Amino acid sequence: MKSLQKLVMASIAMNLAFSSFAQTPITNDEEVIDPVLIKSVRVEAVEFETLPYRSITQIPAVHIHGMLQRIPGLDLRRRGVAGSQADLSYRGGTFEQTQVRLDGWIVNDAQTGHHTMNLPIDAMGVRMVSMHSGPNSWVYGAGAANGMLEIESRASRSNGGSDSLVSTLGLHGYIGSSFQQDDSTGKAYLGQGLTVDGDWITKKTVQYWAVGGEWGNGFRYNSGYRNLNSIYNGTWNIDNKHALKWITASLSNKFGARDYYASPADREAEEEVNTSMQGLGYVFKNKQHTFDFRVMHRLNKDIYTFVRQDPSIFQNNHRTNQNNVSANYAFQPKLVLGNDLFKLGESSLLAEARHTIISSPLADTTRADIGLRAMQRFDFLQERLVVHAGLYLNHNTTYGTRLYPGGSFVFSPSLMIEISGMYGMGFRNPSFTDLYYDGPQNIGNSSLSAEVARGGEIEVEIRPAGNIISVTYFDRVTDDLIEWTRTLNPNDTTDWQPNNFGEIRHKGLQLTWRSNTYGPLQFGGSYTWLNSDLTTALPANQETRYAQNHFRHQTLGYVRMQQGPIVWTNDLRYQIRTSDGSNTIVDGGYLLWDGRIAYEKFYSDSKLRSSVFFDIQNILDTQYQEQGIVPLPGRWYRLGFSVRWG
DSSP: OHHHHHHHHHHHHHHHHHTTOOOOOOOOOTTBOOOSEEOOOSSSOOOEEEOSOSBGGGSSOSSHHHHHTTSTTEEEEESSSTTSOEEEEETTOOTTSOEEEETTEEOOOSSOGGGTTOOSOOGGGEEEEEEEESOOHHHHOTTOSSEEEEEEEGGGSOOOSSSSOEEEEEEEEEEEEEEEEOTTTOOEEEEEEEEEEEEEEOSSEEEEEEEEEEEEOOSSTTOOEEEEEEEEEEEEEOSSSEEEEEEEEEEEEEEEOTTSSSOTTOTTOEEEEEEEEEEEEEEEEOSSEEEEEEEEEEEEEEEEESSTTOTTSOEEEEEEEEEEEEEEEEEOOSSOEEOSSEEEEEEEEEEEEEEEEEOTTSOSEEEEEEEEEEEEEEEETTTTEEEEEEEEEEEETTTEEEEEEEEEEEEEEETTEEEEEEEEEEEEOOOHHHHHOBOSSBBOOTTOOOEEEEEEEEEEEEOOTTEEEEEEEEEEEEEEEEEEEEEOOTTOOOOBEEEEEEEEEEEEEEEEEEEEEETTEEEEEEEEEEEEEESSOOOTTEEESSTTOSEEEEEEEEEEEEETTEEEEEEEEEEEEBOTTTOOBOSSOEEEEEEEEEEEEEETTTTEEEEEEEEEESTTOOOOBSSTTOBOOOSEEEEEEEEEEO
């Protein structure tokens, strides 16, 4: 009943806000992104979804974690604020099952998936975010057991197209508070952030750089944070066939880790994570051949202190070196093989290798992955039906050799209707934390086997009069699921340990709708139903940690309107979660309402773009949690600005 009352209140407030704005066209096109649902007929041919906004700057969030929570089916389970830590889950998968890429560079952490979302980029540096669904190792290689998340920075744009220099300089900042007081210090809870970034674009180069940070004392005792990041990446087109790509980035996060991993006993826990990555790539492309070669090194240092006032009680100091090498080759036949009813399209080959070294106290060990992928495109009925078939061969120095097949199709009988589907396999190897961790209440298991996922989905999309409506059914089975379990104990003193289970099945239905039929008014939403079945029954005295901790129902909605330079945005998110192990409803769900009003101005004579915004996060002051026993902030107010020259 309370949830219903909140929903009614939100609807009334949205209607009142509507009445105060007239409809005028959008004038700022620099940050425009594509619609919420985009079909891919690239060599990958895997369905994917993007954020449902015309502009990244209009999302009522300043951190990339807040942006990702707007993608249907994605469940970013945060433990802290301002990017301190979050686990990525998609359609019920665990935080280790999704491959993550930044401008094509794989950034997954081999020690633990808890560090994968420690990304060296903030919201203002993001151009597009897309989620590629399903078991997709047959497309993307190791780690894509439940999809691939792709983040594109401003450096992913095409070049300027002229010999003249195009350069920009941006300054972005915010300050926010709940206007509540920390009883232990007497100080008000406060958070702030500042980023300086820039572009350098010519006919031959696209470059982006940024340096920024966020800091604050949190929202409750021992939830403070200090996060710093930097990035420099880009592309140099040597000529019309050859290009170089690069990335160098770093991140340093230090935050209070109260209740993050153990029991309520870790009230004084603290963690510091330092990550750096350097990558270099070469691309050759002509009418028939495309060759993309990349090398990357990622170093992650993680220091976890159980009692920050006395590190001698327990402290972990992990260091992980990871090297990735990949070579992707695609061939387009010069002569079309076939006729109007059938054509043989593009062929592609992928070779990749990943080498990881982990240092004590987890273990002094190393392992490597070598993978080969072949894929073929087939066109039927004058390309109204596009089919891809692929096969990925993986060899791991610990887990042996295995084949992962897959295929997909996109059928477009008309401009108004599209039917698509895919079936594939994916896998993920145990992390080093799964294998070797030894902590106060968490013990690794060196006998674990690799997870193998298989599944598919089918989608029907219609596009009536400026609307995009889609219905998707998905079904995925994971064998040898790696899950942390423990024996129930009234004193909460037993250890968590990962084990392989026989099988878990996730199935569900997703509905999405986006409308652009009302000029400057944009609105849309999605509903996702998700169910999981653990075929290996747990003993009555056992509980799981991650596998069945997911939403059962997720509803997303957004409304955006522009009146001249004034932009108003409302986001709604309603979720009902399941409990650990039993797959039953935890409570009646929770409703989150975020809002932003911004004043955006473009000065054509000076090429100056400016924006001042006011956010209210969690307007209804909902009490909720996304992971474990960590509560998340209530109502939070934020005032910010963005200025860009050039």
